[in-house]
Amino acid sequence: MKNFRIGVDTGGTFTDFVVIRGGKIEIFKELSTPQHPEEAIMKGLARFEEDAAKEVIHGSTVATNALLERKGARTALLTTEGFEDVIVIGRQTRRQLYNIFVTRPEPLVADGLRLGVRERVLYDGSVELPLDREHLRGLIDRIRGQNVESVAVALLYSFANSAHEEQILRELLPLGIPVSLSSRVMPEYREYERTSTTVINAYLGPLMGRYLHQLQARLRNCPLRVMQSNGGAIQAEAAAAAPVRTIVSGPAGGVVGAFHVAQASGYPGIITFDMGGTSTDVSLCLDSIKVTHESHVDGLPVGIPMIDIHTVGAGGGSIAQLDPGGALKVGPESAGADPGPICYGKGTQLTVTDANVILGRLLPRFFLGGAMPLLVDRIEPSARRLDWARQWKSLEDLAQGAIDVVNNNMEQAVRLISVERGYDPRDFTLFCFGGAGGLHAAALAGGLGIPRVVVPRFPGALSALGLILADARKDYSRTLLINAEGSDSKLRKALEELHRLGMAELQTEGFRKSEIQSADFVDLRYRGQSYELTIPLVRNFVEQFHAVHERRYGYSNPDSPVELVNVRTTFSGRTPKPKFGKSPKQRGKPQPVESRPVWIDRKRVKTAIYDRETLGHGHTIRGPAIIGEYSSTTLVPPGFRCSVDAYLNLVLEAS
Amino acid sequence: MKTNPVRLEIFKSLFHAIAEEMGATLKRTAFSPNIKERRDYSCAIFDHHGDMLAQGDHMPVHLGSMPLSVKAAIENRNIGPGDIVILNDPYKGGTHLPDITLVSGVFSRKKLIFYVACRAHHSDVGGMSPGSMPLAEEIYQEGLRIPPIKLMSGGKLNTDVWDLILSNVRTPQEREGDLAAMLGANRTGERRLMEVVEKYGWNEVSRYVTEILNYSERMTRHAISVIPDGTYEAEDFLDNDGITDKPIAIRVRIQIKGDQAVIDFSRSDPQVQGSVNAVYAITASVVFYVFRTLVSLLIPSNAGGMRPLQIIAPEGTIVNARPPAAVCGGNVETSQRIVDVLYKCLAAAMPGRIPAASQGTMNNFTFGGVDPRTQKAVAYYETVSGGMGARPTMDGLSGVHTHMTNSMNTPVEALEHAYPVRMLRYSLRPESGGQGKCRGGDGVIRELRFLTKAQITVLSDRRKFPPYGLNGGEPGQRGMNVLIRKDGRREELPSKFSTAVEAGDILSIQSPGGGGWGRK
Secondary structure, X not given: OOOEEEEEEEOOOEEEEEEEEOOEEEEEEXXXXXXXXXXXXXXXXXXXXXXXXXXXXXXOOHHHHHHHOOOOOOEEEEEEOOOOOHHHHOOOOOOOOOOOOOOOOOOOEEEEEEEEEOOEEOOOOOEEEOOOHHHHHHHHHXXXXXXXXXXXXXXXXXXOOOHHHHXXXXXXXXXXXXXXXXXXXXXXXXXXXXXXXXHHHHHHHHHHHHHHHHHHHHHOOOOEEEXXXXXXXXXXXXXXXXXXXXXXXXXXXXXXXXXXXXXXXXXXXEEEEEEOOOOEEEEEEEOOEOEEOOEEEOOEEEOOOEEOEEEEOOOOOEEEEEOOOOOEEEEEEEOOOOOOOHHHOOOOOOEHHHHHHHOOOOOOOOHHHHOOOOOHHHHHHHHHOOHHHHHOOOHHHHHHHHHHHHHHHHHHHHHHHOHHHOOOHHHOEEEEEOOOHHHOHHHHHHHHOOOEEEEOOOHHHHHHHHHHHOXXXXXXXXEEEEEOOOOHHHHHHHHHHHHHHHHHHHXXXXXXXXXXXEEEEEEEEEEOEOOOEEEEOOOOHHHHHHHHHHHHHOOOOOOOOEEEEEEEEEEEEOOOOOOOOOOOOOOOOOOOOEEEEEEEOOEEEEEEEEEHHHOOOOOEEEOOEEEEOOOOEEEEOOOEEEEEOOOOOEEEEEX | OOOOHHHXXXXXXXXXXXXXXXXXXXXXXXXXXXXXXXXXXXXXXXXOOOOEEEEOOXXXXXXXXXXXXXXXXHXXXXXXXXXXXXXXXXXXXXXXXXXXXXXXXXXXXXXXXXXXXXXXXXXOOXXXXXXXXXXXXXXHHOOOOOOOEEEEEOOEEOHHHHHHHHHOOOOHHHHHHHHHHHHHHHHHHHHHHHHHHHHHOHHHHHHHHHXXXXXHHHHHHHHHHOOOOEEXXXXXXXXXXXXXXXXXXXXXXXXXXXXEEEEEOOOOOEOOOOOOOOOHHHHHHXXXXXXXXXXXXXXOOOHHXXXXXXXXXXXXXXXXXXXXXXXXXXXXXXXXXXXXXXXXXXHHHOOOOOOOOOOOOOOEEEEEEEEOOOOEEEEEEEOOOEOOOOOOOOOOOXXXXXXXXXXXXXXXXXXXXXXXXEEEEEEEOOOOOOOOOEOOOOOEEEEEEEOOOEEEEEEOOOOOOOOOOEOOOOOOOOOEEEEEOOOOOEEEEOXXXXXXXXXXXXXXXXXOOOOOEOOO
């Protein structure tokens, strides 16, 4: 019986599976198979009877890894003649100010494959120089002899007039390789950002196409959808055509999962905190998931909408070391999975995970259900071999110091997405998931004045859960660059076009009209400004703009002309949501599985250890306590109280 | 009591984060593209003596000059709670007139415990030409000169000062928005520092204020001690001052003794008639920048890092101008040449560690005119990147800003929309980087046609003397400024010029390539 949907999230170490059957969430993991991610997926799916799945929703790292490791297609770029190097020069800045050995990200298009097309369109879409077809054919001949696997086409002002790009597409068809047009990938102004986004799409296209094709073939008739960076899932076929939209597929699933669980449990404003092995992702959601159009991946701008996730190099594997000036640094260098922390058996450098073990906070019995041993006894001798570590009077003191430093690094990351963007962290709940976060969340919340920490059920598989919860979502935009006053007819025309496209594509995705919703926005600014505010498209949107500008920046200029830069439409297709059932209240007090000394605030404190599986709705635990489970461990420090709510979330608050 | 390495790390990152947060406030709220898009600003925090504790990763050219603006504010005005001092006078803590600085105190129980300051490049502060980057001969022509005075007293805006400033600039509304953003940045710094004091207590905080200064000092001393002891000399030249065509020499002698350095510019040329005079603040910034790049780790930019460095720059020279010399080019051009001289000198001491010369100019380009599409006056300013000098182990980058600036370009699609110009070419300049074992980066070609008559000004350098190579590497190509008149006449123009152009005329700025490193 085809009756359930499966979320499959491929991670570096594990591939997570989530199913909801009969209102109950089930999770399990398989070891990932990085060379062929589909092997782990098929192995996991084999646990179900043939044809049982109604749909598979997939969070994939194929695009991300290909980009980071520069393993994408051999790509050519066709651009307006005279502007072939825009993609190299970028915004003419360097990444680090004081590093004379500063580098640039490796380019995705090799020298000699950036080719100038003879044509020129102007800002209003008018054609100054018609496309020179003869010249273009010469360029295509050059591409032909160079083993090019994919082509990006990004001409100046293609957002205002895409005719030349479309003509080039027709001329390229005989080559039989994928072509990405900037007027389709990202029809917005700013040539460098648009070209970069288009080139990334072309670079990832062949690989992503092959991978999804193979996976779909093995899934046979079971529909496959892929998570995008914007938090919505789309059909595999559409994802293969727009791989740039799937770059942060996995982390996006995490935020979507966190957001839905938080909404269902009654927490409208959350800061997501996902601490993994090498890095920590944080993101802020208030009534909705925040999306940005100005992301960078590996130093390259990506101008399509992505969930606004900030990543900092602080994780369980982050290495502690003393710098030559006498300060204790933790990260961004990481021991990764190999050699990993000392206690995994191979590492020699002290990591955050080791520090947690030293302090007695990370318990071998819970660590992945005891499947992976923690070699506690390896740590002390290894740490003794580190010269710099000798100045600490005890190993516990050093461990606590490393934790303090990494907590401070994460605190700065949260400040960046909250305080620096005008939000007060005290109005939010810290929503903690990922493997390593639970031991740090209370301290982090304390440092930021965040009143509450929530650790959902299955914190280690929230990304996979997010896949099941995600709606389908597609974003459309068009740059207009016109005066906002009197923009009605142009705006209407552009919107009609975006709506036609959106409705057709969502119907292709298999949604009925009644399941499809759309929302329109405009990007506005005062003439002369160079950044825009995105405002919902309402009748008096110009007035709204002045008000939002006043609120955000402390002033407005109602007399200044307002420019309408972009119009945006988001189409979403509603997917069936599982009901999060409330759990009945438990009577009685929870029973600890043991009690043992744990180092907290530089003191050995007798601490009760609980197994999360034994905790039920209504249970309350006073710190100090540690709550262990399959994929995560949560520390309840002294002065904190942890209660279990009706959705079986752990809720930590200062008591 | 021994320094706690954990607290040291935490405070180090805290103070830096506060300076960054001030910058984020400024960028988020500023009105003009110059601040928002080009990021031409800096924010920093200071201890109660006015010693800099941390600066955000903003403009290197402000590194040594931010402390001098705070010093000038303290010396000239008694700063109490709610007071904010404004200044731009290059001879009293400023750099060049467009850079306006706001300084305020942070008070705890009426005791002054910190200063905070922010500085931003305003796109117009009056003077003889739009954009306030003219080819001037006196500072009075360059714009409104603001000595350290109070913009706010006891929390109240001094509207007399405010009105006076706004009456002397071409785009008052934009200035108003930018100044308001700067006030917000200082308030952010103040608030955050108070939170830190509340959390850790003043005793602990003040202890680590001292420790952080010592930390940067240690790291800088360590970097200097690696340089072999001795006295090293170098010279390099600016093409000219834009008024006469005479080259201007900058000469430095660096004496390294153990873990300290004396940087002596005494033999440099006297100040000049044109606007490339650097005030002392610029020279101090450059010295600080260069030595900071020798420290391989990220350290806080603070007064501790300056302690091992003694600068000798006699008044009246090109590196320490006296009023009323014009100075706007000192900040953007001379600063780059002082970098080149210092690195050349250090290369003599450590041949294997120093990169060849980068483009050594910012190629400042300003134009003003009336947009025929709107009949409104427009003014525009940009800088153009070039080639980076080759490093001993790797090629220089192409088409990138180097050393004292890191400001962004304006997208072609934004530029043509807002101004009456047509960009014909924006590309790398092939073969302009110097050959060598490692190649210098290529410069760029930025070529545009004017669609209306306009007044244009270019303030550039390295059109006569190319960026040097090192260890047998070839020099980079010198830059070129070419004007192609509507009728096809082609004129190569000097480093610095101001001229009228007609609709149809084409300006081609070709920036220098970086020098090569090592014999090929």
